Amino acid sequence: MLIKCEDLSFEYEGRQVLSGLTFHVDEGDFLCVVGENGSGKSTLVKALLGLKKPQRGSIEFGDGLKPTQIGYLPQRTEAQSDFPASVREVVLSGCRSRAPFHTRAEKTRCADNMKLMGIDSLASRSFRELSGGQQQRVLLARALCGTERLLLLDEPTAGLDPIVTRELYSVIDALHEKGITVIMVTHDVVEALEKATHMLHLHDNHNFFGPTGDYLECDDCRRFSGGEHRHD
């Protein structure tokens, strides 16, 4: 078991955001986290990254995984859209050595990940000149520099057009097939149901966690995912 969360509860500015959340992630899983705005998705992401302490409950990491070994793809921010940095600089910043300069091994790793994401030809380009889809690939390559096992993706396709979204999903699929465990927070329930091995649905009083098959049996969830259309 890579991650085991038990009875997690959070408060945010005096308001209960998540309560009694229990779930686990195994090696090789593809867990999609869905839920309405304000249901606590971002809080959960912060907690998994160790940036927020739960009021109650525990998060345990197993199989020798450390919280700092999660490859994190944050939501895109405005501030980055005019940041002067080359693609290579951004990807290298995912390597977490303490040395003042990057080692040869880190540079190799960075180059490998850029190739994997199909952005090696952009290495010297400025991050701010890239399209949204390209920027996400760069940030995904950065996330891969910090992990070999677990990716945590926060709304990876938000703000991307449909074609680019599909391309990015196929990249993520390929990574999952390579054996990397994926936790993906998303608005896109339809897509989530297609990809995920497990679903986590955050909802005020009752959260759902289980295999994707069971999720489709649950009435509440069916309503959230837009009715019957997955039953063809």
Place this chain on the structure above:
Amino acid sequence: MIDAIRDMFSLGYMTRAVIVGSLISLCAALLGVSLVLKRFSMIGDGLSHVGFGALAVAAALNAAPLAVAIPVTVAAAFLLLRLGNSKRIKGDAAIALISTGALAAGVVISYLSGNSNSELSNFLFGRSALSIKPSDMPASVALAAAVIVSFILLYNRVFAVTFDETFAKASGVRTGLINALISILTAVTVVLGMRLMGALLISALLIIPALSAMRVFGTFKSVTVTASVMSVCSFFVGSVASYALNLPYGAAIVLTELAVFGCFCAAAGIKRMVRKKK
């Protein structure tokens, strides 16, 4: 021109001002890149006003100026950083409050302790290069060297924190420590540079080089290097201009930097046009 430069360096105080000033320009440019990108440009301005208040107190008490001004300004830097992190608008207002408050206090203290108007305006506008005393040299050079060395050693982490603080924190970078370090170094640079540039003008030294370099260059390294080179060069040109044309020191340097900024903007425009034609 060459004669003016030779003339200038025959004066002990001008040589001192140029040595200390070049080092401070370099420090300011390095830190400025991070401050501008983190949307903290106003912090330099706030700090210089606090530093002015502290210098006025030091002068009134007849204490060593740096020994009073550096701790006070460093403390203010921590305060401003914490406020800036909490809520944007509140942080902005807090900076304005602290900086105008310190400025007013400094003016009153300076008036009560019998400083003449010309001394006061030297504090505020950096009117002459005479303000760097020989006894200040070792401390100024050592502090500036410390800023430059720590920036180089922490370059990767400064980049990580500037580009994406949440990601850096999640991957184990001690972002609080790096932020604290950036604000301490900024405070030190502001206090050192203030006496040369004037309290009201020193923040130009922090932001103009970074803004200029960002116009034209698209990678962090090239922006950092260009800002540093541009900052030191325009400091030198500004010093010569101030000496040769007998202009107020700090203002001459700021205007030189602004002229260079204009050139960078023009270069960026040309670059865009060339790219469009392709």
